[in-house]
Amino acid sequence: MAYTHATEYGTIALHLQPTDCTGMTQTALKKKRSYGPDVLLIRLEGRSLVEKTYRNKGLPVRVMGTLLVSWEAFIYSRLMGICGIPVVTSRPDKYTLVTSYMGGENLRSTTRRPGVTYFEKLSSIIEQMHQRGVVHLDLRNRRNYGIDTSGLPYLVDFATCAYVPWPGRLRDILATIDWMGFLKIKERLNPEEITNEERRRLAKGRTMSNLWLPGRATKPIRDMITYLKKSFLGSA
Structure with missing residues (x-):
């Protein structure tokens, strides 16, 4: 799937610490649990993305997370074009899914x-x-x-x-x-x-x-x- 330059830039920025990327902020959207994904709102240069990732979890959770993330990405591909459904912007790694932020x-x-x-x-x-x-x-x-x-x-x-x-x-x-x-x-x-x-x-x-x-x-x-x-x- 092709992505725009702006989306790719946002994806690269997700791998950096806030100190490495001026103006980038991260806000937790979901309470952290050892068995669930970390869900972060990433704001950078006026753009907002949601990152759902299992990359920092224990091995059993990462393995399960890989399957869940892949399945969710597939489901989003089936729903592409429906107004009111987030859009997948990238898959930085096999543990992570990045989507558009819907706001509100x-x-x-x-x-x-x-x-x-x-x-x-x-x-x-x-x-x-x-x-x-x-x-x-x-x-x-x-x-x-x-x-x-x-x-x-x-x-x-x-x-x-x-x-x-x-x-x-x-x-x-x-x-x-x-x-x-x-x-x-x-x-x-x-x-x-x-x-x-x-x-x-x-x-x-x-x-x-x-x-x-x-x-x-x-x-x-x-x-x-x-x-x-x-x-x-x-x-x-």
Whole structure:
């Protein structure tokens, strides 16, 4: 993939310390964890990029990080051209992914209340994503939704997405998981805008969820995953 000179210059700068590149700043966008990537906002000469990297992690995490970064880069390549999806600018090394910075805040930290237009445009982004065969699978997490400085939506964090390029039952089922996450976020942040049809879908989704895997049944699994992470990868 070809990159512009400006993007390449930004990529080279990412390998330098702030003292080596006048005017470059680095800000952590995510709390550091021993088993997760370091996510940094890089600002240089008026440009902003996001670097997600596992290069400074322990060996087991670096190995897993290599796979996750490669997969996420592939997913971004499938979503290229969709407004509201970050653009990959470079892969400085096999542990690292650099994308455009979308600005604004995520829906967990923002004090702004998304309105009708926000959710309409967000719905369009999700529809286009599904048409490309990509299912996010983590749209219940408000941190994966962004609202930029103009109040427009975007999505981030595609490392654990599914890719089902062929239309069919499987993709429809997985897409339903995304839509349920979307509706839960909308219901939480702007319940007045939930339509009767959306309320019906939410009720149906909750019923199916209770019949399939009750929360109390999955809690031991979640606890075990947390225990294994702390035991083998270090505490959070």
